[in-house]
Amino acid sequence: MKANLGRRYRLSASHRLHSERLSEEENRAVYGKCANPHGHGHNYTVEVLVGGEIDKGTGMVIDLVELDACVQREVLQPFDHENLNTLTAFANRVPTTENLCIEIEQRLRRALRPELSLTVRVEETSNNFFEYRG
Amino acid sequence: MKANLGRRYRLSASHRLHSERLSEEENRAVYGKCANPHGHGHNYTVEVLVGGEIDKGTGMVIDLVELDACVQREVLQPFDHENLNTLTAFANRVPTTENLCIEIEQRLRRALRPELSLTVRVEETSNNFFEYRG
Amino acid sequence: MKANLGRRYRLSASHRLHSERLSEEENRAVYGKCANPHGHGHNYTVEVLVGGEIDKGTGMVIDLVELDACVQREVLQPFDHENLNTLTAFANRVPTTENLCIEIEQRLRRALRPELSLTVRVEETSNNFFEYRG
Amino acid sequence: MKANLGRRYRLSASHRLHSERLSEEENRAVYGKCANPHGHGHNYTVEVLVGGEIDKGTGMVIDLVELDACVQREVLQPFDHENLNTLTAFANRVPTTENLCIEIEQRLRRALRPELSLTVRVEETSNNFFEYRG
Amino acid sequence: MKANLGRRYRLSASHRLHSERLSEEENRAVYGKCANPHGHGHNYTVEVLVGGEIDKGTGMVIDLVELDACVQREVLQPFDHENLNTLTAFANRVPTTENLCIEIEQRLRRALRPELSLTVRVEETSNNFFEYRG
Amino acid sequence: MKANLGRRYRLSASHRLHSERLSEEENRAVYGKCANPHGHGHNYTVEVLVGGEIDKGTGMVIDLVELDACVQREVLQPFDHENLNTLTAFANRVPTTENLCIEIEQRLRRALRPELSLTVRVEETSNNFFEYRG
Numbered sequence: 161m162k163a164n165l166g167r168r169y170r171l172s173a174s175h176r177l178h179s180e181r182l183s184e185e186e187n188r189a190v191y192g193k194c195a196n197p198h199g200h201g202h203n204y205t206v207e208v209l210v211g212g213e214i215d216k217g218t219g220m221v222i223d224l225v226e227l228d229a230c231v232q233r234e235v236l237q238p239f240d241h242e243n244l245n246t247l248t249a250f251a252n253r254v255p256t257t258e259n260l261c262i263e264i265e266q267r268l269r270r271a272l273r274p275e276l277s278l279t280v281r282v283e284e285t286s287n288n289f290f291e292y293r294g
Numbered sequence: 295m296k297a298n299l300g301r302r303y304r305l306s307a308s309h310r311l312h313s314e315r316l317s318e319e320e321n322r323a324v325y326g327k328c329a330n331p332h333g334h335g336h337n338y339t340v341e342v343l344v345g346g347e348i349d350k351g352t353g354m355v356i357d358l359v360e361l362d363a364c365v366q367r368e369v370l371q372p373f374d375h376e377n378l379n380t381l382t383a384f385a386n387r388v389p390t391t392e393n394l395c396i397e398i399e400q401r402l403r404r405a406l407r408p409e410l411s412l413t414v415r416v417e418e419t420s421n422n423f424f425e426y427r428g
Numbered sequence: 429m430k431a432n433l434g435r436r437y438r439l440s441a442s443h444r445l446h447s448e449r450l451s452e453e454e455n456r457a458v459y460g461k462c463a464n465p466h467g468h469g470h471n472y473t474v475e476v477l478v479g480g481e482i483d484k485g486t487g488m489v490i491d492l493v494e495l496d497a498c499v500q501r502e503v504l505q506p507f508d509h510e511n512l513n514t515l516t517a518f519a520n521r522v523p524t525t526e527n528l529c530i531e532i533e534q535r536l537r538r539a540l541r542p543e544l545s546l547t548v549r550v551e552e553t554s555n556n557f558f559e560y561r562g
Numbered sequence: 563m564k565a566n567l568g569r570r571y572r573l574s575a576s577h578r579l580h581s582e583r584l585s586e587e588e589n590r591a592v593y594g595k596c597a598n599p600h601g602h603g604h605n606y607t608v609e610v611l612v613g614g615e616i617d618k619g620t621g622m623v624i625d626l627v628e629l630d631a632c633v634q635r636e637v638l639q640p641f642d643h644e645n646l647n648t649l650t651a652f653a654n655r656v657p658t659t660e661n662l663c664i665e666i667e668q669r670l671r672r673a674l675r676p677e678l679s680l681t682v683r684v685e686e687t688s689n690n691f692f693e694y695r696g
Numbered sequence: 697m698k699a700n701l702g703r704r705y706r707l708s709a710s711h712r713l714h715s716e717r718l719s720e721e722e723n724r725a726v727y728g729k730c731a732n733p734h735g736h737g738h739n740y741t742v743e744v745l746v747g748g749e750i751d752k753g754t755g756m757v758i759d760l761v762e763l764d765a766c767v768q769r770e771v772l773q774p775f776d777h778e779n780l781n782t783l784t785a786f787a788n789r790v791p792t793t794e795n796l797c798i799e800i801e802q803r804l805r806r807a808l809r810p811e812l813s814l815t816v817r818v819e820e821t822s823n824n825f826f827e828y829r830g
Numbered sequence: 831m832k833a834n835l836g837r838r839y840r841l842s843a844s845h846r847l848h849s850e851r852l853s854e855e856e857n858r859a860v861y862g863k864c865a866n867p868h869g870h871g872h873n874y875t876v877e878v879l880v881g882g883e884i885d886k887g888t889g890m891v892i893d894l895v896e897l898d899a900c901v902q903r904e905v906l907q908p909f910d911h912e913n914l915n916t917l918t919a920f921a922n923r924v925p926t927t928e929n930l931c932i933e934i935e936q937r938l939r940r941a942l943r944p945e946l947s948l949t950v951r952v953e954e955t956s957n958n959f960f961e962y963r964g
Contacts, residue, residue, distance in 0.1 A: 163660050164693040172955065174844035174871035174913070181351045190352050192359065198913035201844035201871000203955050214664070217583045218592050219656035221692075225594065243844070243868030254353035258297050262348070285842065285873050290355075291298040306553065308442035308469035308511070315619045324620050326627065332511030335442035335469000337553050377442070377466030390621035392565050419440065419471050424623075425566040431794050432827040449887045458888050460895065485717045486726050487792035489826075493728065524889035526833050558891075559834040574821065576710035576737035576779070600779035603710035603737000605821050645710070645734030687708065687739050699928050700961040753851045754860050755926035757960075761862065 164211040164277075165221045169231050171240040174201035175255040178245075199243060202284050204257070206235060206264060211277035222276065234267040257284040261292045269294050298345040298411075299355045303365050305374040308335035309389040312379075333377060336418050338391070340369060340398060345411035356410065368401040391418040395426045403428050432479040432545075433489045437499050439508040442469035443523040446513075467511060470552050472525070474503060474532060479545035490544065502535040525552040529560045537562050566613040566679075567623045571633055573642040576603035577657040580647075601645060604686050606659070608637060608666060613679035624678065636669040659686040663694045671696050700747040700813075701757045705767050707776040710737035711791040714781075735779060738820050740793070742771060742800060747813035758812065770803040793820040797828045805830050834881040834947075835891045839901050841910040844871035845925040848915075869913060872954050874927070876905060876934060881947035892946065904937040927954040931962045939964050 176199035177191035187195045194200070208231060212221045238247065244255035253259045265280040272278060279293040310333035311325035321329045328334070342365060346355045372381065378389035387393045399414040406412060413427040444467035445459035455463045462468070476499060480489045506515065512523035521527045533548040540546060547561040578601035579593035589597045596602070610633060614623045640649065646657035655661045667682040674680060685691040712735035713727035723731045730736070744767060748757045774783065780791035789795045801816040808814060819825040846869035847861035857865045864870070878901060882891045908917065914925035923929045935950040942948060953959040 161664060161694075163663060165660070166691040166693070168689045170955065172870045172872055174869050177353075179351055179353070190354075190357065193911035196911050196913075198916045199844050199869070199871070200842045200911040200913065201869070201873075202842055203871075203873050214660050217581055219579075219581070219658035219661045220592075221660055223592065241863035241866050241870040243866075243870065246868045256353035258299070258348050258355055259353045261297060262295060285840065287302045289300045291300070292295075304553065306468045306470055308467050311621075313619055313621070324622075324625065327509035330509050330511075332514045333442050333467070333469070334440045334509040334511065335467070335471075336440055337469075337471050375461035375464050375468040377464075377468065380466045388621035392567070392616050392623055393621045395565060396563060396616070419438065421570045423568045425568070426563075429798060429828075431797060433794070434825045434827070436823045445889075447887055447889070458890075458893065482794050482798070485715055487713075487715070487790035487795045488726075489794055491726065522889035526835070526884050526891055527889045529833060530831060530884070555838045557836040559836070560831075572821065574736045574738055576735050595777035598777050598779075600782045601710050601735070601737070602708045602777040602779065603735070603739075604708055605737075605739050643729035643732050643736040645732075645736065648734045687706065697932060697962075699931060701928070702959045702961070704957045750928050750932070753849055755847075755849070755924035755929045756860075757928055759860065 161214050162211060163214055163221055164209050165227075166207055166209045167224070167227060167231075169206045169208070169236060170203060171206065171236055172201065172203050173239055173242050173244050174199045175244040176200070177254055177256060179254050199245065202257075204260070205283040206231075207281040207283070208268065209279040209281070210272065212275060230268065230271045234271050235264050239264075257282050257288070257290045258292075261290045265292045265294050295348050296345060297348055297355055298343050299361075300341055300343045301358070301361060301365075303340045303342070303370060304337060305340065305370055306335065306337050307373055307376050307378050308333045309378040310334070311388055311390060313388045333379065338394070339417040340365075341415040341417070342402065343411075343413040343415070344406065346409060364402065364405045368405050369398050373398075391416050391422070391424045392426075395424045399426045399428050429482050430479060431482055431489055432477050433495075434475055434477045435492070435495060435499075437474045437476070437504060438471060439474065439504055440469065440471050441507055441510050441512050442467045443512040444468070445522055445524060447522045467513065472528070473551040474499075475549040475551070476536065477545075477547040477549070478540065480541075480543060498536065498539045502539050503532050507532075525550050525556070525558045526560075529558045533560045533562050563616050564613060565616055565623055566611050567629075568609055568611045569626070569629060569633075571608045571610070571638060572605060573608065573638055574603065574605050575641055575644050575646050576601045577646040578602070579656055579658060581656045601647065604659075606662070607685035608633075609683040609685070610670065611679075611681040611683070612674065614675075614677060632670065632673045636673050637666050641666075659684050659690070659692045660694075663692045667694045667696050697750050698747060699750055699757055700745050701763075702743055702745045703760070703763060703767075705742045705744070705772060706739060707742065707772055708737065708739050709775055709778050709780050710735045711780040712736070713790055713792060715790045735781065738793075740796070741819035742767075743817040743819070744804065745813075745815040745817065746808065748811060766804065766807045770807050771800050775800075793818050793824070793826045794828075797826045801828045801830050831884050832881060833884055833891055834879050835897075836877055836879045837894070837897060837901075839876045839878070839906060840873060841876065841906055842871065842873050843909055843912050843914050844869045845914040846870070847924055847926060849924050869915065872927075874930070875953040876901075877951040877953070878938065879947075879949040879951070880942065882945060900938065900941045904941050905934050909934075927952050927958070927960045928962075931960045935962045935964050 177194040178187050244250050249263050261282045281291045283289040311328040312321050344356050378384050383397050395416045415425045417423040445462040446455050512518050517531050529550045549559045551557040579596040580589050646652050651665050663684045681695040683693045713730040714723050780786050785799050797818045815829040817827045847864040848857050914920050919933050931952045949963040951961045
């Protein structure tokens with residue numbers, strides 16, 4: 161029997177939306193206030209949805225201690241309380257929340273057992289969220 | 295790479311659930327207090343889920359200024375602070391939240407580029423919501 | 429030892445903000461879209477804060493069954509799924525949430541034992557609330 | 563036209579995570595504090611997602627009075643304010659929220675008309691939830 | 697300049713409401729389903745409101761690392777994932793949330809510097825909370 | 831009759847906690863990850879609580895259009911989508927949320943009629959908030 165476990169983590173970070181492929185004017189048109197040169201920030205909620213067989217012995221889809229350690233190492237340690245624009249992961253990509261979502265999914269995908277399904281959802285504000293399934 | 299963007303909008307409206315195809319007694323049985331002749335109201339939360347390719351240049355699924363303008367014109371302007379029963383859209387349909395959800399999806403579907411996927415979810419109260427994917 | 433118990437109740441109602449003391453133009457200036465003639469609606473959250481001595485025997489400030497019955501009779505039965513403008517309580521007052529809050533406080537104040545303190549808070553939307561302490 | 567209705571219910575219960583298939587040490591390793599012998603508890607939110615055709619006459623996917631009665635009888639009456647470990651349903655299964663979710667889905671599946679689709683989601687805490695679709 | 701800092705902590709525990717000063721019938725009348733012999737449980741949210749002068753050097757009311765360590769030691773370690781009825785703190789008092797709230801306030805009051813003001817608020821469910829100021 | 835109106839606004843900003851009165855080591859000890867040189871960010875919720883007489887004519891404590899314009903001009907325009915450390919308001923103060931809360935209160939206090947009472951509450955994350963009453 162397969163079920164999904166969803167688990168929420170929180171991280172605070174700053175970013176500035178600015179693309180080197182666009183002119184200053186285009187940046188302002190596309191990103192509005194998000195292009196302000198000094199950056200701004202968010203409390204991101206990262207929701208990790210893991211699907212798999214329920215283990216007959218434990219009654220669980222995945223060991224939560226293992227999942228928490230994985231998210232701590234792959235997501236919270238590198239991104240929490242950082243300026244996303246200064247990280248290698250976003251050296252060649254604008255740190256939009258779409259791209260943050262994909263980056264998180266790819267890091268967790270490599271770390272989790274392949275038989276588990278994975279969807280990542282990142283809430284940027286209480287009105288905005290993004291989802292990615294690899 | 296495809297991702298989903300979810301964005302929430304809020305509108306307040308009143309409605310009365312009453313079907314001309316049903317007798318007074320049947321209306322009361324089906325809709326309970328929602329059939330009260332003077333109507334009642336809700337704060338609806340409209341969650342629009344738009345899926346599409348992430349633009350390499352901007353790192354975004356859809357330009358938010360464009361999406362907001364579209365929802366403003368197609369949904370908030372016609373429905374916010376209105377009595378749904380008095381609107382043309384519900385002249386021949388009971389303004390249940392199921393039907394409101396479909397009406398909103400159809401208006402946005404016509405307005406958005408066809409390569410974008412679309413799901414609309416309307417929260418009627420903190421305990422009730424409806425989803426429609428055309 | 430004195431403590432406060434807070435308990436939340438929910439009701440859905442419609443209203444139209446329109447004062448007979450103001451001209452049509454003034455009504456529109458003061459209330460904006462809330463003056464639309466067909467009315468609109470809200471899911472109100474009513475938070476009742478009751479303060480008093482903790483009973484040594486039961487360990488409780490007030491019996492919840494008693495409080496629920498009181499709120500049911502004095503608040504939910506008369507106001508839930510109604511159009512506030514059609515009720516006697518608002519025959520001579522605009523049904524703003526300020527006035528709804530006071531009306532609820534006065535009804536509960538008469539019904540509760542006088543040694544209990546009482547504050548009523550009404551959430552109109554997720555961004556707006558009102559508080560009244562008699 | 564098919565739509566989904568989601569409806570939330572709440573129940574409070576206690577449980578202890580402890581598997582007879584595991585040694586005391588393994589139980590502690592797998593379940594951590596959740597294996598404490600005296601148990602602990604949660605406010606569970608049960609979200610029932612029912613999909614089906616919108617009835618042309620009523621404009622509704624399912625009669626809410628009928629759905630509420632069904633959930634009351636099949637879920638809230640047997641599980642609310644109980645210790646899950648003492649119930650027959652969990653005599654041979656650890657009462658993890660994964661297993662609670664499946665148990666609820668199976669009870670509702672038997673009770674609802676077969677043409678309706680059904681997904682059950684149980685929130686264990688504000689950071690944890692589980693989903694099951696039979 | 698004085699300001700308040702509010703900080704939320706979460707704990708899961710089980711309890712049974714049953715007073716030795718009351719007969720079986722009275723217990724059932726006062727506590728309803730909460731008197732079930734096997735107990736039930738909640739996710740409690742503990743909100744600690746600490747008031748004091750803002751330190752000119754740090755710009756803070758209280759060092760958060762210090763506050764977190766204090767709450768961890770005085771509240772989460774003894775109460776999280778426990779059955780409240782089995783603890784010494786509730787040997788002679790019914791573990792209502794009113795009494796839990798007072799117990800938490802008293803433990804923190806002894807641990808915090810006396811010039812800081814303190815109010816404790818415990819949310820038992822999304823509809824119920826209790827407040828105590830010593 | 832006096833009542834309180836509470837209204838919530840949202841802003842996103844970045845900050846770095848770092849005091850020039852402290853050594854590098856002390857800064858790290860006091861602020862932890864919040865002292866990271868590149869800064870990080872938050873979605874702040876600003877709750878403005880305004881108390882006053884209910885106007886007999888309008889049934890309102892304060893005109894919401896006027897309040898919104900005031901908060902837009904005094905708070906959202908200067909602080910939203912900015913890096914707080916770069917603003918004049920925080921040239922000589924660490925931009926802790928305590929200090930942001932006081933700064934917002936002082937700006938609104940000067941702008942609102944003196945007979946209105948005012949309390950400002952700023953939520954920094956879902957677990958942390960600050961309150962100031964001038």
